[in-house]
Amino acid sequence: MSLFLQRTFDSLANGSAYAALAVAISMVFRSTGVLNLAQGQLAMFSTYIALVFATGPSPYLKFSSNTDVLGAAWPIWAAILGAIVISMVIGAFTERVIIRPISADPVAAIGATLGLYLLLGAFVRKQWGGRTMFLGSPFPQTVDDRWDIGGARLWHDTVGITLTMIGVLGLLAVLQRRTKVGLAFRAVTSNRTASLMVGIRVSRVLMLGWALAAGIGALAGGLIAGEINVRPDMMGRLLIFGLAAATLGGLKSPVLAFVGGYLFAFLETMLGGYVSFIDSQVTLVWALLVLIIVLFVRPSGLLPRSEAWQQR
Amino acid sequence: MTTRNPSTSTPLRIVWVVISLAFVVLSVRVAFGATPKIVTDFSNSIALSLAFGGLVLLTHYLGLLSLGQGALVGVGAYAALHAVNDFGVPVVWMPLAGLLAGTLVGAIVAIPSLRLPKAYLALLTLSLAVAYPIILKQVDGNLPVLLHGEFVAPSWTGIAENDEHIWELFLVTIYASAALFLVQGLLRGPIGRAFIASRDEPEAARAFGVPVYRLRLYGVALSGGMAGLAGGLLMIPTGFNDFTHYPEELSIKMFALAMAFGGSRLISSVPAALILIFLPVWLIDRNWVVEYGWVGLFKSEGFIYAALLLATAYLTRGKGFMHLSERRKRRNIEKSVTANRGASLVADQLMALENRLNQIEGFVGEPPDISSRQEPTD
Known part of the structure; x- marks a missing residue:
């Protein structure tokens, strides 16, 4: 029982990252109908920005070899917040400059997000190389920073990451339900033409949606970097789980995508832990298999069938 | 079609x-x-x-x-x-x-x-x-x-x-x-x-x-x-x-090239395949690679493919560069068909006008045949 509990606790940190990426993907898909394949790379890029802020003047992390534009090292929280702000600007810029002119054509839009995927990967490799770097966690991470519950260890770091993600996504839900901006966002996702007719600035709302999605991705990257370290390919695996989790929500429901994120992380940990022939690498394959089976049995994911068929 | x-x-x-x-x-x-x-x-x-x-x-x-x-x-x-x-x-x-x-x-x-x-x-x-x-x-x-x-x-x-x-x-x-x-x-x-x-x-x-x-x-x-x-x-x-x-990079690169070079003919896949295989060879021959990725903004394979994808998305709306020439060709055909249709319409109308003129000319120029109206007499 304690082993089961331990594995459940272990799945929480990864689940937070998957859930955050899944929510970001769902938000963008819901509002613009574009599957943003660059979501993971945007998160990876923002993690490098956080790393630059957190490291300060360092010979291998400078933006420019001539000037030191960043000054002293920032605390990790401040570095992650700085990266979130920059990511939100990049997200808004991406929507305005890259996606909006071609948003009418889904093939072109997916192609453009894939172009962005390659561009960010190539830029990071060129700027910072392919080696693994360490950002650290904004939460206490020593051996003693834990609670012992039922024979299992629950790390403060894990609780911090999980509560932060739940808090941020709760704030997002409040933003959507209780504010005028949220109302406008819901109107645009529901019916864009009608929103235009009642005077909502649709383009601005969409830009905000992309910015928020990029910000959530940046937060996920910054928080999970303490667990998985920083590498150009750090988000590949997370993106796949994020996409799978978003699929459980029919790509349109951030709440179900959020649940899906934790569900996949739980499944991943349990399969890797209890099935002898599945190691940590192969869990990705089993998650893919589960995804295919779910799509076979219930194509709408966890969404009600009627809503899913409306998407076709 | x-x-x-x-x-x-x-x-x-x-x-x-x-x-x-x-x-x-x-x-x-x-x-x-x-x-x-x-x-x-x-x-x-x-x-x-x-x-x-x-x-x-x-x-x-x-x-x-x-x-x-x-x-x-x-x-x-x-x-x-x-x-x-x-x-x-x-x-x-x-x-x-x-x-x-x-x-x-x-x-x-x-x-x-x-x-x-x-x-x-x-x-x-x-x-x-x-x-x-x-x-x-x-x-x-x-x-x-x-x-x-x-x-x-x-x-x-x-x-x-x-x-x-x-x-x-x-x-x-x-x-x-x-x-x-x-x-x-x-x-x-x-x-x-x-x-x-x-x-x-x-x-x-x-x-x-x-x-x-x-x-x-x-x-x-x-x-x-x-x-x-x-x-x-x-x-x-x-x-x-x-x-x-x-x-997975192979799949993404293939997608980029297929988007850029694809068209209504499968033969357009040949240049894409040649680029996929020979571009790295060409880049390596020029020492444009280092241990941790590619050197230079425009010499990098990643940047080249990113630029290709973005250019295809913007310039052709994801339909590929072959599509541009095919569209021009189609437009020329449509233009010639439209022009021919217009010319035949004018010709038909001219023919109708000519017939009408001939009728009027015949009516005005020829004296009425009174004899035909006279009752034959014994």
Whole structure:
């Protein structure tokens, strides 16, 4: 029982990252109908920005070899917040400059997000190389920073990451339900033409949606970097789980995508832990298999069938 | 739908025959004149052109997105290699095992995802692209698996025993040409038109009795089969399989090139395959690579592919650069048809006017025939 509990606790940190990426993907898909394949790379890029802020003047992390534009090292929280702000600007810029002119054509839009995927990967490799770097966690991470519950260890770091993600996504839900901006966002996702007719600035709302999605991705990257370290390919695996989790929500429901994120992380940990022939690498394959089976049995994911068929 | 212009079809065919002959001449010249390394690269390009053909079929005929074509090539390579090593299939027939495996995996991915919006196919195929190297590593291990078979040229070819790369090139070319020819023939017929109808107007196509879901399923399976065949053919010059051959970057690069070079003809997949194989060779020859990636903003392979994808998305709305020339050609045909229609209309009206004038002239110029009105008298 304690082993089961331990594995459940272990799945929480990864689940937070998957859930955050899944929510970001769902938000963008819901509002613009574009599957943003660059979501993971945007998160990876923002993690490098956080790393630059957190490291300060360092010979291998400078933006420019001539000037030191960043000054002293920032605390990790401040570095992650700085990266979130920059990511939100990049997200808004991406929507305005890259996606909006071609948003009418889904093939072109997916192609453009894939172009962005390659561009960010190539830029990071060129700027910072392919080696693994360490950002650290904004939460206490020593051996003693834990609670012992039922024979299992629950790390403060894990609780911090999980509560932060739940808090941020709760704030997002409040933003959507209780504010005028949220109302406008819901109107645009529901019916864009009608929103235009009642005077909502649709383009601005969409830009905000992309910015928020990029910000959530940046937060996920910054928080999970303490667990998985920083590498150009750090988000590949997370993106796949994020996409799978978003699929459980029919790509349109951030709440179900959020649940899906934790569900996949739980499944991943349990399969890797209890099935002898599945190691940590192969869990990705089993998650893919589960995804295919779910799509076979219930194509709408966890969404009600009627809503899913409306998407076709 | 494309309009066939009878007046231009014969010269066009002649041009295509000339291009094909030039390609055959080039192949023979490369086979006998180039170094074994270049011949092998050329064989790989020709094999991969089939996989690109499958992608062109998906993106440009069906309007679907596959981001896992590289993984399907890997599936074909795995099946072909193990068909020889484990089941004793003759090496000449092993690409057919790849064809079968690719078709099967393509169908398995397509069945659930095609029931949902198009983004799901992109999502599942991308997942396949990420998962495949992991699966292959798990199944085949870390070390490359060698093919237990050799390609010895028959004596009647006159190819020396140590020049097996030439015979391999010919085998790959024969397989790939036959497959491309068959699929292009299929696409020129009613199936190709149904593909395009299901892409452009799925609702209307359904109303006319086209089974859109089933058609898309066949399309994805066919595309997977072509990728699998390409994987089987890759085993001919390569002779071994390794999980590092099929990273997800391969699938993404293939998608970028298929988007950029695709068009209504499968032959447009050949330049894409040549670029995929020879671009890194060209970059490495110029020392434009370092340990941790590529040097320079425009010399990097990643930047080149990103620029290609973004340019294709912006300039052609994802339809590919071949589409621009095809659209211009179509517009010219439409213009000439419209102009002819206008001219014939004017001519008809002129004829009618002339008849009317003749009538009036006859009425005015000729004196009335009074005698005809007089009663005949005895």
